[in-house]
Amino acid sequence: MDCSHWKEMIIDRLADELNEEDSILLEQHLAECEACRREEQMVACLFESACPTEEWHIDVRMEDALIGEMGRPRDGEPSAPGLWNALVAAVRRPLPSYAVMVTLFVSSLGGFWLGRTGPVAADRLEWGSSAHPVQPASRPLARLEGKATFAVADTEHWAGELGFVPVTSDVISLYGAIPPDSL
Amino acid sequence: MDHHAGPSDLDLIQGVAAGSEASFRMLFRRWSPRLGSYLRQATGSREVAEDLLQEAFLRILRAAPGFEPRGKVSSWMYRICTNLVYSYWRRRQRSPIRAFEPRGREPQITVPATDRPDGRHLRGAFSGELRSALEHLTPNHRTVFLLKVERGLTYQEIAGILRCPEGTAKSRFHHAVRQLRAELREWADGLITEVEARGGDDMVTRYRRRAQRRMAGGA
Numbered sequence: 001m002d003c004s005h006w007k008e009m010i011i012d013r014l015a016d017e018l019n020e021e022d023s024i025l026l027e028q029h030l031a032e033c034e035a036c037r038r039e040e041q042m043v044a045c046l047f048e049s050a051c052p053t054e055e056w057h058i059d060v061r062m063e064d065a066l067i068g069e070m071g072r073p074r075d076g077e078p079s080a081p082g083l084w085n086a087l088v089a090a091v092r093r094p095l096p097s098y099a100v101m102v103t104l105f106v107s108s109l110g111g112f113w114l115g116r117t118g119p120v121a122a123d124r125l126e127w128g129s130s131a132h133p134v135q136p137a138s139r140p141l142a143r144l145e146g147k148a149t150f151a152v153a154d155t156e157h158w159a160g161e162l163g164f165v166p167v168t169s170d171v172i173s174l175y176g177a178i179p180p181d182s183l
Numbered sequence: 184m185d186h187h188a189g190p191s192d193l194d195l196i197q198g199v200a201a202g203s204e205a206s207f208r209m210l211f212r213r214w215s216p217r218l219g220s221y222l223r224q225a226t227g228s229r230e231v232a233e234d235l236l237q238e239a240f241l242r243i244l245r246a247a248p249g250f251e252p253r254g255k256v257s258s259w260m261y262r263i264c265t266n267l268v269y270s271y272w273r274r275r276q277r278s279p280i281r282a283f284e285p286r287g288r289e290p291q292i293t294v295p296a297t298d299r300p301d302g303r304h305l306r307g308a309f310s311g312e313l314r315s316a317l318e319h320l321t322p323n324h325r326t327v328f329l330l331k332v333e334r335g336l337t338y339q340e341i342a343g344i345l346r347c348p349e350g351t352a353k354s355r356f357h358h359a360v361r362q363l364r365a366e367l368r369e370w371a372d373g374l375i376t377e378v379e380a381r382g383g384d385d386m387v388t389r390y391r392r393r394a395q396r397r398m399a400g401g402a
Contacts, residue, residue, distance in 0.1 A: 041386045046313070048393055056219035062211075
């Protein structure tokens with residue numbers, strides 16, 4: 001008699017995985033099969049020996065040590081989020097954040113491109129136009145005193161040499177570096 | 184598995200994630216006996232099990248904020264322990280000095296039964312043999328056997344821990360039992376014969392009683 005099917009059921013029943021119906025059928029088979037009864041004893045012996053013989057007691061010192069670890073950063077982990085962590089966190093963000101980041105990047109590229117092409121020759125400036133809505137100050141550069149005069153005059157010289165907009169008091173006042181009233 | 188009085192395991196994990204010491208203490212007291220016992224059976228050493236248990240709770244502590252409540256907390260914790268056990272087995276395989284040497288056949292098998300009326304000597308000897316036979320199983324088969332027999336988990340729970348189909352968990356368990364039975368047949372025969380000669384409860388009754396105690400105590 002081939003009892004391999006019943007042997008599988010013996011394992012499942014001892015493992016508490018056999019349904020009621022199959023359990024009844026197995027019981028009927030065991031009543032008439034000495035080899036399977038022995039098999040059941042053997043598997044039970046195996047399972048019983050694998051069960052823990054002693055209880056595991058709660059280790060209070062371990063518990064306290066672990067409590068001490070709560071809130072402590074890992075070894076090598078900075079206590080505050082640094083640039084790298086911020087980047088990693090940014091990369092891990094979902095798609096909408098990427099969309100915002102890409103938009104910002106494209107905007108900055110556009111700004112850079114405008115910055116490269118923006119300066120125009122002084123002779124092509126049209127004061128009062130949309131590019132330079134502010135009229136040049138009527139007071140001359142000589143009204144600036146001390147080192148400010150030197151710095152502005154020096155910059156004006158080199159800017160003129162390179163063919164860019166001469167940095168004059170008008171330009172400075174235009175960009176708000178120096179309040180026009182102070183010139 | 185989550186049938187405790189008081190807050191659920193998920194509540195406790197969320198408390199731990201929020202930095203609550205009380206939640207962590209409750210989680211530790213609830214689960215350290217089970218996880219510790221599992222680790223001891225898996226490693227064969229109480230000292231190693233203590234180290235791994237501490238590491239496991241450290242990981243639980245740090246991973247709690249990222250825990251996604253899709254599966255059971257218990258499965259997640261058993262998975263952390265199982266990963267640690269796998270690492271330990273790998274390290275030990277590479278090490279020239281093994282942390283646990285399987286015991287040889289012990290001479291107590293020949294001691295007259297009247298000298299040891301409770302049969303514990305045989306059980307101890309058999310446990311030693313079982314441990315060495317477990318070493319011959321693959322890590323996957325060994326883990327399934329321990330989670331099923333030592334912890335009393337269902338195939339479904341084991342499949343959740345090992346992230347495999349339930350049928351795979353079942354076939355691995357059956358394979359492990361068949362291999363162990365073939366290897367330990369001689370020893371098991373001796374033990375069964377002695378138990379029968381003593382006229383006490385048979386092995387099936389003994390195992391069922393032990394399994395019931397384990398389920399009731401949770402350890």
